[in-house]
Amino acid sequence: MSRILVFGGHGRIALLLAPLLTERGDEVTGVIRNPDHAADVDAGGARALVADIETMDVDALAEIIRGHDAVVWSAGAGGGDPQRTYAVDRDAAQRSMDAAERAGVRRYVMVSWIGSTADHGVPEDDSFFAYADAKWAADEHLRGTELEGTILAPGTLTLDEPTGRVQLDPEGNGEVSRADVAAVIAASLAEPCTIGRTLRFGNGSAESSLPITEALAC
Numbered sequence: 001m002s003r004i005l006v007f008g009g010h011g012r013i014a015l016l017l018a019p020l021l022t023e024r025g026d027e028v029t030g031v032i033r034n035p036d037h038a039a040d041v042d043a044g045g046a047r048a049l050v051a052d053i054e055t056m057d058v059d060a061l062a063e064i065i066r067g068h069d070a071v072v073w074s075a076g077a078g079g080g081d082p083q084r085t086y087a088v089d090r091d092a093a094q095r096s097m098d099a100a101e102r103a104g105v106r107r108y109v110m111v112s113w114i115g116s117t118a119d120h121g122v123p124e125d126d127s128f129f130a131y132a133d134a135k136w137a138a139d140e141h142l143r144g145t146e147l148e149g150t151i152l153a154p155g156t157l158t159l160d161e162p163t164g165r166v167q168l169d170p171e172g173n174g175e176v177s178r179a180d181v182a183a184v185i186a187a188s189l190a191e192p193c194t195i196g197r198t199l200r201f202g203n204g205s206a207e208s209s210l211p212i213t214e215a216l217a218c
Helices: 012-023 035-043 058-065 082-103 129-143 178-190 212-216
Strands: 003-007 027-032 047-050 070-073 107-111 148-154 165-168 198-202
Touching: 003 012, 012 027, 012 035, 012 178, 027 035, 035 047, 058 082, 070 082, 070 178, 082 107, 082 129, 107 129, 107 178, 129 148, 148 178, 165 178, 165 212, 178 198, 178 212
Parallel strands: 003 027, 003 070, 027 047, 070 107, 107 148, 148 198
Antiparallel strands: 165 198
16 A cells, blocks of 8 residues: 555546545545535545645645655646746645655656647747746756656546557647546556656557556556
């Protein structure tokens, strides 16, 4: 059994992830900002923890991380306000990494996006720029830590049914169901060879994709 702390515990991916982890015997804590969301988190088998990660400093974050075996960052501001996007997707994410190091919790899985590269190509006057810039900064921060980090970079998210299959480094937008992203997170936590890797993926076609555990294997 592993004790997994999931930031962004009420997000669609996190709500799909928690049952996958608890069904295999893991203990899951979902960090949420809105106490009204606690019942949804609890219903998926996780324990809801109410905390405002946007305002918490490294010491406060370390307190809630301490005692876990792994951290999953699936939180986000949801776009819209650039200032809040930077505050959550970049600044809070980076503080959580520093806090994990301080708490002695080395395993860290970042849910990023397929276009998170230095040359992501999003113009500064585009409303999506703040997100692209913030995610790249967070990913780079993780690479610069001593954490056992994995960066998962799914393509365009869909509400399709899970296929159980993904294609690494797909062309185009790399559409992928949220349920399959949740399954990739769960599999990466159980697969040590994902440590230190950035995995860009989509569902692909039946011919181009592999079962998730196969696709993640070294």
